[in-house]
Amino acid sequence: MINIDDLKFDERGLIPAVITDAYSKQVLTLAYMNRESLEISIKEQKTCFFSRSRQKLWRKGETSGHFQHIVSITADCDMDALTIEVIKDGPACHTGKESCFFNPVYSNDKLSSFSVEGLYDLLVNRRANPQEGSYTSYLFDKGLDKILKKVGEECTEVIIAGKAQDKAETVYEIADLAYHVLVLMVQAGISVEEIRSELASRHVINKKVKQEKMASDKM
Numbered sequence: 001m002i003n004i005d006d007l008k009f010d011e012r013g014l015i016p017a018v019i020t021d022a023y024s025k026q027v028l029t030l031a032y033m034n035r036e037s038l039e040i041s042i043k044e045q046k047t048c049f050f051s052r053s054r055q056k057l058w059r060k061g062e063t064s065g066h067f068q069h070i071v072s073i074t075a076d077c078d079m080d081a082l083t084i085e086v087i088k089d090g091p092a093c094h095t096g097k098e099s100c101f102f103n104p105v106y107s108n109d110k111l112s113s114f115s116v117e118g119l120y121d122l123l124v125n126r127r128a129n130p131q132e133g134s135y136t137s138y139l140f141d142k143g144l145d146k147i148l149k150k151v152g153e154e155c156t157e158v159i160i161a162g163k164a165q166d167k168a169e170t171v172y173e174i175a176d177l178a179y180h181v182l183v184l185m186v187q188a189g190i191s192v193e194e195i196r197s198e199l200a201s202r203h204v205i206n207k208k209v210k211q212e213k214m215a216s217d218k219m
Contacts, residue, residue, distance in 0.1 A: 004038060008080040014050060015082060019092065021099075022071040022085040023196050024117060028092035029100040031060075033082070038073075045070050047086060066090030087200065088193075098193060116182070116192055123186045139183055147187055150180045 009015050013035065019028045031049040033041065037057050040048040047060045047068040061067030068086035075082055093100040098117070123136055130137040139147050154177035161169040185195070 002075060002079070004035060006079055007038075007075060007082075008078065009035065010080070012052075014052070015080060017047075017049070017082040017084050019047065019068065019084050019086055022087050023200070024115070024192075026099055026115075026117065027101055028068075028086070028088065028098070038082075041070060041084075042073070047084060061089060064090065064094075066092070068092070090193075098191075119179075120182055120186065120192050123182055127186055136183065139180075140187065144187055147180065147184050151177070151184055154180050 007015060014032045015034075015038070017031050017033050019031060020026065021028055031047075032052060033048070034050045034057075037048040037050045040057070040059075044059075047070060049058055049060065050056070051058050059067075067089045068084075069088070071085040071087060073082055073084050091098050093102075126134055126136040127140045130141065139150065154173065157173040158170065158177050161173045185191070
C-alpha cells in the first residue's frame with residue numbers, strides 16, 4: 001500500500017478521481033479530491049470530494065442518500081490520478097442517470113462491446129419510442145400478460161434444453177430467457193442495479209453464514 005504523501009496533488013492541491021462501479025466496471029463520474037477529502041473517504045469508507053465550483057468538501061449522497069461505498073482506491077503510474085471502485089446506493093449523476101457519462105460522441109459499431117446495462121437501456125428506449133416491426137415494441141404494446149407468458153415459455157425451454165444436457169441449446173434458451181426477463185424488468189420499473197444489489201446482499205449474507213459456520217466448527 002502506498003502512502004498519501006506519495007501522491008502528486010496539483011498546484012491547487014487537487015487530484016482527479018475516476019469513480020467506477022465495482023460490479024459492472026462502468027465509469028460513473030470524474031471528480032476531484034484534496035488531501036482532506038481523500039483522508040475522509042478512507043476513514044468513512046465513502047466517497048468525499050472537493051467541489052471546485054463551491055470551493056468546499058462534499059460527501060456524495062449527503063443530500064440525495066446516494067452514497068458510494070468504497071471497495072478500493074488505486075493510483076496510476078505517475079501517482080497523480082486515482083480510480084475508485086464503489087458500490088453505490090443509487091444513481092451517480094445528479095440527473096438521475098446511473099452514470100454521468102451518457103452523451104454519445106462517437107461509437108464504432110464493429111468494436112462496441114455488449115453489456116446488460118446497454119441492452120436494458122435499449123429496451124427502455126424501445127418502450128418510450130416504439131418502432132414498427134420491432135419485437136420488443138410488440139411485447140410492450142401487448143402488455144404485462146404477454147410479457148409474463150413469454151417469460152414462462154422461455155423458462156420451460158431452458159428446462160427442456162438443460163434436461164437434454166445440450167449445452168449449445170441451453171445457452172441459446174438462457175439468452176432468450178434473460179432477454180424476456182429484462183423486458184419484464186423494464187415493464188415493472190425494476191433496474192439492473194436493483195437486481196445487482198439484491199444479489200450482492202445475498203452474497204454478504206452467505207459469506208457471513210459461512211464464517212459463522214466455520215467458527216462453530218472449530219468449537
